[in-house]
Amino acid sequence: MKKELTRQQYLDLYYYMRLNRAVEEMMVKLFRQNKIVGGLYSSLGQEAISVGTAYALEKKDWLAPMIRNIGALLVKGVRPRDVFMQHMAKYDSPTKGKDGTSHFGDLDNLHIVSPISMLGDLIPVMTGVAMAGRYLGQRIVAMTWIGDGGSSTGVFHEGLNFAAVQKAPFVLILENNLWAYSTPVRKQVPLENLADRAKAYGIESYIVDGNNVLAMYSTAKEAVEQARAGEGPILIEAKTFRRMGHAQHDPAEYVPKEMRAYWEARDPIALYEKFLTGENLLDAKGRKEIEEKINTLLAKERDFAENSPLPPPEFAETGVYCTGDDCHKIRAKWERPIAEVTPPRSSVEAVWTVPGFGSGKGSGGAHAPIHFGDTQPAETKPAEAGKSAVQAPAKAAAKKTVKAVPASASRKARR
Template sequence: MERSSNEMQANAKLTREQHLDLYYFMQLNRQLEERMVRLFRQNKIVGGLYASLGQEAVSIGTAYALEPRDWLAPMIRNIGALLVKGFKPRDIFTQHMARYTAPTQGKDGTSHFGDLKVRHVVSPISMLGDLIPVMTGVAMAGRYLGQKIVAMTWIGDGGSSTGAFHEGLNFAATQRAPFVLVLENNQWAYSTPVAQQAPLKNFADRALAYGIASHIVDGNDVMAVYAAAKSAVEQCRAGRGPVLLEAKTMRMRGHAQHDPAEYVPQAMFDYWKTQDPIARYEAYLTEHKLWDAAKKSEIDARIERELDVDQKFAEESPMPPPELAEQGVYCDGCHTVEADWRRPKQELLPPASSVEPVWKVTDFGAFVPSAPAAIAAAGRAEKPGAKPAPTPLAEPEAAPELTEEQPLRVPFGRGPKDRAFERERLEKQEKHRKPFVKHRRDKRGKH
């Protein structure tokens, strides 16, 4: 497993403008949410309000590592990623206020919206983990169409306990899909602490079980997050398969606005307050002389201006007409479904697409004492008072080693009607019959 390192940070070169972009998006994310808290208290948010206070660096740093052609799907606390992808504060305001001008026209709320054509954003659903297989499919389709894209989504420490997380990440791994999964470990899943989800110090360790790469990063350090995400995206684009990126951070509010989060120890909030991602990044920008007080004021004023305009737009927007409830269940020609082909279609049609339908079996899967097993045994033995590791049983005969070039080929279709298989079976029988018979004769001769 790789961990975020200085080397990675050095590779993530950003211009001054890009450094200021990161600040702009983080501060926009925070100020937008602060305004929505006020709107919630005024009863102008018709449903729930889920804040990402303290987690802005994760949404912004990861999404900023993507290119416009890449795809992402936000979770409930990733409106920052939507802002990076080009959605405007008015989209977020109107979604929460259920206005007709919202991206979903009031049919769904919060960050539950997307854009297939321009911004390449898939709308999330409330059931956690389901985005992981969906974004795996996005990554696979992008590769299939020759688009060289990367797909990214987020999951929490809590959401990583779902079956969909396992199925999706495992499928992405077997497909070596260009897919980055950001595991946003914010310590709390609603009221449940992370230790109740899994007895793991690092959730990134799970990557080992899927045979994929992983990184762990300080989720409140936007530069570190960006560098790790950039490296993960590059690894995916190079065709080296999915990456699990764990960002350690803290949810600084309750699950949603109604939840005062009294179950969180005050000392924990106090600690993480000292790790505030925006305060840390402001210090970073000052330390590296990337801005001055005037520049900060300029950006902050721009944010206030934009939020003023968009909030006003949302508050003046109408609610949807009731009859909209009955519309749009089905696509009746209102949308065209068209793939953006970046490779010749002929490659995917016969005869070019035709293959020999066989499995390549490269080893027999027999038990081989491996280094990790030996280490585990040693670890047990080292514990004081622990029983010594049991002596391994006699080693089984080593299975023959097969190479990629000369794999064992399993014939296609083992159904009763498959003549080829039957023929091969008979041929094999024929081959083995003679020496067997000879052997028996030899035995008989000795007696």
């Protein structure tokens, strides 16, 4: 591991990993006390992924967590009490008891989109977030996570393909934790590296040691900046292991003992502590201080959560529809001149040619008009002279044709 962050950044990563684990440990206790209403999922051993990747985002960026990304939520600014209350179905929780687990979001402040249980759906949704951000001139990046199992869904393909053709500023973290419930990755995907899926979409990919928080962070940081620069979506495969069962009820006896032992010896927090100690960034005293800070915080947060009531029954009937401006004032936040996307500047002349198309004999020569045009910016002529208002997707797509990334080259992660 190479030193390249500030001391505070190194310690932030440590703090959030410890906080992630402590929040989940506390929820296991609450679960055993029957205070958790539904299921409880664990990200034990995968904290480096949630924390390292979310830490690469800026405040204005958007993320959508999956079930094992509580760490990402904490990094983005979600309070532990909200995580507790969600699981306990409390009225003060972000969804006021209408949904549980990490199924909550915050459009206005933290820029978090709530997941649903159907896997993969977030991929097109976050593609849309990324496209809208680009359209509005916000220069944001959208990030979400998916598992090895979730990468088998149709919407994973539809979403990533759409993101790729649109060159959307979108980063997808594929957490390959080797198990989708009881199904091993070998039965899920016939690939050694799930990052290879990126080849099908002509996008860049990385393979990272998911138990190395610094590798996760630096790779995600690079990917986020690439995406922000308009280079299109990026897929990062994080290789890791799901240490607990699918949820609390599942003892995961189907996992081979040797596999579990191998990964338990590679605990991401223990590995990072070793690094921090070696670099003189953390000593026993500093560690104790962080532990105490977390313990004090979580005791307070848990008490708040426990004291929150369940929602009143009739609350079930409310909120199906937005009732208008009193309910939500929906306003797009423009950070570019609106004139760029309104006529006459938005107007384009309809000339549909593809360079090189039909240049052979009898075809009408190069630049022969065709019915279904390519969106090459050379043919995009604004009605008014001046800068093209329509450069974002089209120009980016043309500037750099699809870059094929061989599997070996995709191993860009710093270890």
